[in-house]
Amino acid sequence: MAQPYLHEHVTCVAAPATWLSDRSGQLRGGADGLYVDDRRVLSRLIVTVEGAEPVPVQVRRTGAASARFTAVLPALGDDGPDPTVTLDRRREVGPRGGTETLTLTNLSHATLTVEIAATCETDYATMGAVKDGRDTGSTVDLGGTPAAARDGMRVSVTADPAPDAAGALRWRVTVAPRDSWSVLLGFTRTDVAPITRVAEPSRLRVTADDRRLDALVRTGVEDLDALRHADGEHVYYAAGSPWYLTLFGRDSLWAARLALPLGTAVAAGTLRALAGRQGVRHDPETDEEPGKILHEVRPVDAAHWLPPVYYGTVDATALFVSTAADAYRWGLPAAEVEPLLPHVERALAWLAGHDGFIAYQSSAKGLANHGWKDSGDGVQHADGRIAKGPLALCEVQGYAYRAAVDGAWLLEAFGRPGAAGWRDWARGLAERFRSAFWCPGGYPAVALDGAGEQVDSITSNIGHLLGTGLLTPGESARVAGHLAGLRSPFGIRTIAPSSAGYNFLSYHLGSVWPHDTAIALLGLVRDGHRQDAAVVIRAVLDAAARFDFRLPELFGGDDGPAPYPASCRPQAWAAAAGPAVLTALLGLDVDMPAGLLRLAPLSPSPVGAYRVRGLRVGGGELDVSISADGAVTVHDGPAGLTIVQP
Incomplete structure (x- = not known):
């Protein structure tokens, strides 16, 4: 099978983890996913509001390890051409997994009561299988307590606030005009040891x-x-x-x-x-x-x-x-x-x-x-x-x-x-x-x-x-x-x-x-x-x-x-x-x-x-x-070094 294409993907990285999705933020298949140590932690993540997927309007990387996705819900809120209900996704990846903060904002003139749901699954696939485009087998629903893979790989999912009922990531929320509601989702590979980010950031x-x-x-x-x-x-x-x-x-x-x-x-x-x-x-x-x-x-x-x-x-x-x-x-x-x-x-x-x-x-x-x-x-x-x-x-x-x-x-x-x-x-x-x-x-x-x-x-x-x-x-x-x-x-x-x-x-x-x-x-x-x-x-x-x-x-x-x-x-x-x-x-x-x-x-x-x-x-x-003509001005330099110019 063909190797998956990546050129339109949004990638967030904090080695040895990487998170790939299309510009909507949804994970649908192919190479999409959250990976840790060459194994897929999350293969599917679909967020809906009142059963409908938001319409993406903007995505931007906010750093090597983070991105922000903005979408609108055109069927909700005030009548008229302007969108008044938005869903914002702030994604950040860490060495053992990642988090996504979902924020529903109501800019309409009326109180909004809706159901927000997140469908998330994993297939525990190896990166080699994904790269080859091979069928990675059945998936496990992560809405409840997932079973470990046969080789012992384990994934945990957290949500704050907790969902309305065990076994499904669903929330019935009421949002007043000019107000918002947020939930923090966390996905972690738990069978690997905690990893400390190494070395201080570069200052160049x-x-x-x-x-x-x-x-x-x-x-x-x-x-x-x-x-x-x-x-x-x-x-x-x-x-x-x-x-x-x-x-x-x-x-x-x-x-x-x-x-x-x-x-x-x-x-x-x-x-x-x-x-x-x-x-x-x-x-x-x-x-x-x-x-x-x-x-x-x-x-x-x-x-x-x-x-x-x-x-x-x-x-x-x-x-x-x-x-x-x-x-x-x-x-x-x-x-x-x-x-x-x-x-x-x-x-x-x-x-x-x-x-x-x-x-x-x-x-x-x-x-x-x-x-x-x-x-x-x-x-x-x-x-x-x-x-x-x-x-x-x-x-x-x-x-x-x-x-x-x-x-x-x-x-x-x-x-x-x-x-x-x-x-x-x-x-x-x-x-x-x-x-x-x-x-x-x-x-x-x-x-x-x-x-x-x-x-x-x-x-x-x-x-x-x-x-x-x-x-x-x-x-x-x-x-x-x-x-x-x-x-x-x-x-x-x-x-x-x-x-x-x-x-x-x-x-x-x-x-x-x-x-x-x-x-x-x-x-x-x-x-x-x-x-x-x-x-x-x-x-x-x-x-x-x-x-x-x-x-x-x-x-x-x-x-x-x-x-x-x-x-x-x-x-x-x-x-x-x-x-x-x-x-x-x-x-x-x-x-x-x-x-x-x-x-x-x-x-x-x-x-x-x-x-x-x-x-x-x-x-x-x-x-x-x-200077534009190559003239050098040294403002500061390492001690003990002689700086030589032609």
């Missing part, structure tokens, strides 16, 4: 001439805060709502790195959570290997066709090393970095254990592709042929080069041996890449296939090579030129429209992914392609404005950013595009161990003048203003 904010930047950063920060989850004491960003509200290797690491302007706490927690599950053995059932970093974790009762702990990713291991190095540069204390170094060394050993290039072979029990474009058709030749493995992806070689250099720097900084050997290994990888990956058209192949043939599609993957150090300046310029050819007005397309497999609404073959665009943006800045970077920033802001500044996981890559119907929203690494844009705008380079913070703002600024407050570096915050 920006005020710019282009106010779209303010909204993008504010919404992204709110969503990232809502997506904070924890593995024990280790905080991380859950990848995205609703399909991926859990720990992912690649996604959680990239989100933590892009969001380093919010602080190092999430990066540290992500690293510790992944280090605790770093591979120790060869297991073909889960793709675990010694030193390897996992792909995703699911609760045992919600795991679908993949194992609860699954290692089918080729890039998370290198990203783990570079995230550790970046977190240290941004001020993660040495005492927190040092315990991670044995895990860094094991990750580096996993990289070096490959013959020639870091490659993967899909297994029958796992994902077809192990890079970030992990759909079955995600890696194609320009003529549309599906690439056959084992596959060596171009961006993974860039990640590995950067990881070896970063790992050498970390080992040297902490007085551990092996730094020179890893720098030599990185140079050898770059030489092999240069001789094998460059296509006759002057761009890197997306991959080498199992026969050593170049997979010659022009893809956004090449943008991930920028800023890694793998490319020479001339090679970097050629990559930047080809990225310009991939640009839509709203970001960087995943594949060139000239490719036979191009489809602007495919998952990986023509769509635009905000995180993918943000990674390329940072690489453009690091490699000195500043005018290209300014164009990309304006494209990201144009896209953000089309999506109410809550960027989705992906969207259509044509000349209008059509929603991808099954896209997660919010998605952590898409939400982190806002902080990443700030990093690029500022030309920010942080090296806390050296006591340096470098600012080289894009000039002229693509957003006009702007001021950034609450950007965390180490234990302090940066407060800085940038």
Whole structure:
């Protein structure tokens, strides 16, 4: 069956919970529901007044975890064209469930006596079953005392004031003119332990001439805060709502790195959570290997066709090393970095254990592709042929080069041996890449296939090579030129429209992914392609404005950013595009161990003048203003740092 569409849903998130409904607020089926830990707590919630459903007129998000729905009852109240009876629903989700406050307001001239009823049910479905569009079986009426699911999952429902009779959520109410009546409904998954929201909210904010930047950063920060989850004491960003509200290797690491302007706490927690599950053995059932970093974790009762702990990713291991190095540069204390170094060394050993290039072979029990474009058709030749493995992806070689250099720097900084050997290994990888990956058209192949043939599609993957150090300046310029050819007005397309497999609404073959665009943006800045970077920033802001500044996981890559119907929203690494844009705008380079913070703002600024407050570096915050022509005024900065400007 087809995967449910989400593009018209209203989503409220407080990891590990998410609440999805249409714009009326009613839960009717499909993906609608309140979920906790990948299980559906509430599958149906229909509110009626005098047996009729209210007519929705407005909905707005009031935060990442809350929304307000307004509806009218046209058959009630005064005669005439104007509605005089309204029903307001204020929804808020928490880590174990959620609440909804229903308020009936009588603006008519006569006293109103009506019955308000709420029909609510659950099917205890797993997120995997919902995502697949499968029949989730019979439902349980939650109006009375619900029975637990066979596996022990339990849901409680509360109402204040209590309903008129046990077993049904019904109230006969009398409301005087200009008065209102309210009831608070609560839905909680009670078989899981209480969850404390982790870490203080982020304080990063920006005020710019282009106010779209303010909204993008504010919404992204709110969503990232809502997506904070924890593995024990280790905080991380859950990848995205609703399909991926859990720990992912690649996604959680990239989100933590892009969001380093919010602080190092999430990066540290992500690293510790992944280090605790770093591979120790060869297991073909889960793709675990010694030193390897996992792909995703699911609760045992919600795991679908993949194992609860699954290692089918080729890039998370290198990203783990570079995230550790970046977190240290941004001020993660040495005492927190040092315990991670044995895990860094094991990750580096996993990289070096490959013959020639870091490659993967899909297994029958796992994902077809192990890079970030992990759909079955995600890696194609320009003529549309599906690439056959084992596959060596171009961006993974860039990640590995950067990881070896970063790992050498970390080992040297902490007085551990092996730094020179890893720098030599990185140079050898770059030489092999240069001789094998460059296509006759002057761009890197997306991959080498199992026969050593170049997979010659022009893809956004090449943008991930920028800023890694793998490319020479001339090679970097050629990559930047080809990225310009991939640009839509709203970001960087995943594949060139000239490719036979191009489809602007495919998952990986023509769509635009905000995180993918943000990674390329940072690489453009690091490699000195500043005018290209300014164009990309304006494209990201144009896209953000089309999506109410809550960027989705992906969207259509044509000349209008059509929603991808099954896209997660919010998605952590898409939400982190806002902080990443700030990093690029500022030309920010942080090296806390050296006591340096470098600012080289894009000039002229693509957003006009702007001021950034609450950007965390180490234990302090940066407060800085940038004029439209790039002049810097530092209002406050972290103690002990020298701020360097060009």
